[in-house]
Amino acid sequence: MAAEEVVHIIDVESGNLRSLQNAIEYLGYKVQFISNASEFKIDEIEKLFLPGVGNFGHFVDQIRDRGFVEPIKSYIESGKPIMGICVGLQALFNGSEESPGSKGLGIIDSKLSKFDDSDKSVPHIGWNSLQIDDLNGVGKTLYGLNPNSNYYFVHSYAAIISKNEKSKLINDQNWELATGRYGNEEFIAAVVKDNVFATQFHPEKSGTAGLKIIRAFLEQQKFADLTSLKESNVPEVANTEHTFTGLSRRVVACLDVRTNDQGDLVVTKGDQYDVREKSKDGSSGDVVNLGKPVELAQKYYEQGADEITFLNITSFRNSPLRDAPMLQVLKKAAKTIFVPLTVGGGIKDVIDPDGTKIPALDVATMYFRSGADKVSIGSDAVIAAENFYKNNQVPTGESPMETISKPYGVQAVVISVDPKRFYINDPKDIPYKSIRTSIPGPNGEQYCYYKVTSQGGRKVHDLGAWELCYACERLGAGEILLNCIDKDGSNSGYDLELIDFIKTSTKLPVIASSGAGKPEHFEEVFKNTKTDAALGAGMFHRGEYTVRDVKLYLKNKGLQVRIDDE
Ligand code: 1PR
Numbered sequence: 001m002a003a004e005e006v007v008h009i010i011d012v013e014s015g016n017l018r019s020l021q022n023a024i025e026y027l028g029y030k031v032q033f034i035s036n037a038s039e040f041k042i043d044e045i046e047k048l049f050l051p052g053v054g055n056f057g058h059f060v061d062q063i064r065d066r067g068f069v070e071p072i073k074s075y076i077e078s079g080k081p082i083m084g085i086c087v088g089l090q091a092l093f094n095g096s097e098e099s100p101g102s103k104g105l106g107i108i109d110s111k112l113s114k115f116d117d118s119d120k121s122v123p124h125i126g127w128n129s130l131q132i133d134d135l136n137g138v139g140k141t142l143y144g145l146n147p148n149s150n151y152y153f154v155h156s157y158a159a160i161i162s163k164n165e166k167s168k169l170i171n172d173q174n175w176e177l178a179t180g181r182y183g184n185e186e187f188i189a190a191v192v193k194d195n196v197f198a199t200q201f202h203p204e205k206s207g208t209a210g211l212k213i214i215r216a217f218l219e220q221q222k223f224a225d226l227t228s229l230k231e232s233n234v235p236e237v238a239n240t241e242h243t244f245t246g247l248s249r250r251v252v253a254c255l256d257v258r259t260n261d262q263g264d265l266v267v268t269k270g271d272q273y274d275v276r277e278k279s280k281d282g283s284s285g286d287v288v289n290l291g292k293p294v295e296l297a298q299k300y301y302e303q304g305a306d307e308i309t310f311l312n313i314t315s316f317r318n319s320p321l322r323d324a325p326m327l328q329v330l331k332k333a334a335k336t337i338f339v340p341l342t343v344g345g346g347i348k349d350v351i352d353p354d355g356t357k358i359p360a361l362d363v364a365t366m367y368f369r370s371g372a373d374k375v376s377i378g379s380d381a382v383i384a385a386e387n388f389y390k391n392n393q394v395p396t397g398e399s400p401m402e403t404i405s406k407p408y409g410v411q412a413v414v415i416s417v418d419p420k421r422f423y424i425n426d427p428k429d430i431p432y433k434s435i436r437t438s439i440p441g442p443n444g445e446q447y448c449y450y451k452v453t454s455q456g457g458r459k460v461h462d463l464g465a466w467e468l469c470y471a472c473e474r475l476g477a478g479e480i481l482l483n484c485i486d487k488d489g490s491n492s493g494y495d496l497e498l499i500d501f502i503k504t505s506t507k508l509p510v511i512a513s514s515g516a517g518k519p520e521h522f523e524e525v526f527k528n529t530k531t532d533a534a535l536g537a538g539m540f541h542r543g544e545y546t547v548r549d550v551k552l553y554l555k556n557k558g559l560q561v562r563i564d565d566e
Helices: 018-026 056-065 069-077 163-172 207-218 293-302 324-336 360-370 379-390 400-408 465-474 496-503 519-528 547-556
Strands: 006-010 030-034 048-052 082-086 093-096 108-114 124-128 140-142 151-155 176-182 185-193 196-199 223-225 250-259 265-268 276-278 284-287 307-312 341-344 374-377 413-417 419-424 447-454 459-464 479-482 510-512 533-536
Touching: 006 018, 018 030, 018 048, 018 207, 018 324, 056 069, 069 082, 108 163, 124 176, 124 250, 151 207, 163 176, 163 185, 250 293, 250 324, 250 547, 265 293, 265 324, 293 307, 293 324, 307 324, 324 341, 324 360, 341 413, 360 374, 360 400, 374 379, 374 400, 379 400, 379 413, 379 447, 379 459, 379 465, 400 413, 413 465, 447 465, 447 496, 459 465, 465 479, 465 496, 479 496, 496 510, 496 519, 519 533, 519 547
Parallel strands: 006 030, 006 048, 048 082, 082 196, 093 108, 250 307, 250 533, 307 341, 341 374, 374 413, 413 479, 479 510, 510 533
Antiparallel strands: 124 151, 140 223, 176 185, 185 196, 250 265, 276 284, 419 447, 447 459
């Protein structure tokens, strides 16, 4: 590599480009962004990235409006290397079912459609593997794409291909393909032709395995020997499951962050949302301090966490715009952590001290620009859902979920649900959906339901958790972080009944949270519920188990997990 070689990235202000910048810089290159056609000087560009996140129409319309279409086409004709990522791959196609009125670049003569959600969650979020046809039997793979690795995908639309379509792309259009499988659907995970390379997954969010691909592109190592690709040195386990979706079991580490009484930003954790130390007489003491956010996040990344979530748990008290430490945490963490980062707490319309109203979209943009891949909305999701029902289930277009998902895509919007269990004798007693429970109430009640709360459990609302999730899916949420106040910090395992109950309200992926105390709890939740991911906090912070302990345990139990490349 030439010293300080400059690499260019097309920036149409959609999604988190900071992570890609960080990954490229981590590999020793300099990054320059190009945000309009006048900055696009073909002669000065040696390697070009076209990353895209979110909505297809928003992205390709921006490409067109900023005058990028012809420069990109000329650049490709010049033979210099270009790499598309996620919607950057999708933009190479003719169009997408997501945005019928918006035209793609038409470089790949095919189109995109939505995954079928009748038998699986959509969006397709998580770590999946690739099928790579041995290129003409020569035992080579492209840009280090490794069939033994897992890569991070997050999308609802894809180039879903039949055998016929695949053969057309390969034989008539001369594309080389790596495909992925999501349930019964085969889709394009990566394409290569001459100087054009694109991936549907995010290599900048795919740990060491992903960094290897970016490096191979930067060094233009187009062909790697398939046999030289090192597999993980953790031994395979006989009878390992093959999940129906193809996704590995996703393990998320969560950091609840707040300022303690000394003014330091710390990772904390309590039980049932009480994060203060208890003294012997029962009075509460200092905020429990379990460590520094960036240090812990880095540790969990190195231990193999599939995703890291930061929750600013007291953000409802003050303006997040003044709460710069959380932005700093994110910026710093994103420099060396190459898995998805979610940030929650205070994603809502805020009024700054001078009276200026700052829309939730701008708050979210700040976080995306600092390195977040997803934002998580708690209290405001409850308010939006209440308004949804008041408005006869008609979305107004004004809730943060709607305004943020429009440009950034639903996959970037998580809702964080803080439910509390209530017992009843008869489902007809309440206007919400309920379940028959195997853990009867204190007075022998056979049924229960869950009310949602906001402001960190302080305010209980007249709204069921099932109804909240149902509404939020219609308002533009893309994933559900499902906490449980009764189980939080209990180390007694997840509320399995709650998880399957919520899965009946939505097609969205659900992250089970609250109650994990040992690796067995992860096995239990993955085997006995339909959850898409499982989150742990206290057990990791207290050092009782590492993320790697959990993953190796699951692997030994025959569950499919991602162990990152060495
Ligand atoms: O309402 O949009 O500002 O978001 C605030 C966010 O902060 C919400 O996501 C809310 O869940 C979270 N939050 C608020 N107060 C607390 C608290 O603990 N006092 N933490 C809090 C919620 C729940 C999980 C936790 C799991 C796993 N924490 O994230 O990490 O329960 O813990 P465990 O494995 O140790 O059992 P807004």
